[in-house]
Amino acid sequence: EPEVTQTPSHQVTQMGQEVILRCVPISNHLYFYWYRQILGQKVEFLVSFYNNEISEKSEIFDDQFSVERPDGSNFTLKIRSTKLEDSAMYFCASSELAPVKETQYFGPGTRLLVL
Amino acid sequence: DAKTTQPNSMESNEEEPVHLPCNHSTISGTDYIHWYRQLPSQGPEYVIHGLTSNVNNRMASLAIAEDRKSSTLILHRATLRDAAVYYCILRDSGAGSYQLTFGKGTKLSVIP
Numbered sequence: 001e002p003e004v005t006q007t008p009s010h011q012v013t014q015m016g017q018e019v020i021l022r023c024v025p026i027s028n029h030l031y032f033y034w035y036r037q038i039l040g041q042k043v044e045f046l047v048s049f050y051n052n053e054i055s056e057k058s059e060i061f062d063d064q065f066s067v068e069r070p071d072g073s074n075f076t077l078k079i080r081s082t083k084l085e086d087s088a089m090y091f092c093a094s095s096e097l098a099p100v101k102e103t104q105y106f107g108p109g110t111r112l113l114v115l
Numbered sequence: 116d117a118k119t120t121q122p123n124s125m126e127s128n129e130e131e132p133v134h135l136p137c138n139h140s141t142i143s144g145t146d147y148i149h150w151y152r153q154l155p156s157q158g159p160e161y162v163i164h165g166l167t168s169n170v171n172n173r174m175a176s177l178a179i180a181e182d183r184k185s186s187t188l189i190l191h192r193a194t195l196r197d198a199a200v201y202y203c204i205l206r207d208s209g210a211g212s213y214q215l216t217f218g219k220g221t222k223l224s225v226i227p
Binding site for chain 2: 004031033035042043044045048050055056058091093101103104105106107108109
């Protein structure tokens with residue numbers, strides 16, 4: 001069964017450093033998403049991406065964050081200057097078509113620790 | 116999205132049916148009811164969704180009240196692998212929003 005993959009599974013970085021989290025969505029999917037989950041808290045939406053553009057973003061997704069689909073398979077989340085509070089599990093998801101009725105398929109996540 | 120209310124936690128014995136309730140008294144006519152679950156240390160996983168009629172799939176059944184103000188996710192025979200946090204999420208087809216809004220969900224424990 002096709003699945004969303006994410007790399008790396010764990011990332012440790014120093015405060016102020018840039019990190020890039022990578023995702024490979026399911027191949028025929030057109031909508032891509034990033035969510036995060038701070039330890040012990042809810043899963044929070046960050047951003048959705050369709051047709052090479054951001055289609056929706058949350059208040060969390062400020063200027064320090066950016067997303068890109070650099071080629072036909074990868075979808076990346078960049079955090080330009082990490083803060084301690086960026087430590088969280090980051091999940092990538094994808095869906096095939098129109099989002100409301102469609103299932104979002106999540107990857108296993110990248111655990112980011114900012115020291 | 117309209118608000119949902121779920122119990123914080125529930126327990127079930129292995130191989131017994133489990134009924135996970137969700138209240139959504141402010142649901143609108145265009146809201147779909149989605150259920151996702153999150154197994155320990157994993158990403159969320161789709162379980163089932165519906166609009167008005169009851170739904171069945173290989174994982175679970177979704178029973179929707181006639182007034183749509185509540186719904187119940189039914190796991191017909193709980194296994195240890197079903198121990199997870201279950202999220203009931205409303206998605207408004209008229210809002211044009213792409214995000215899933217997760218609450219705290221119900222943590223299901225399955226007792227061997």
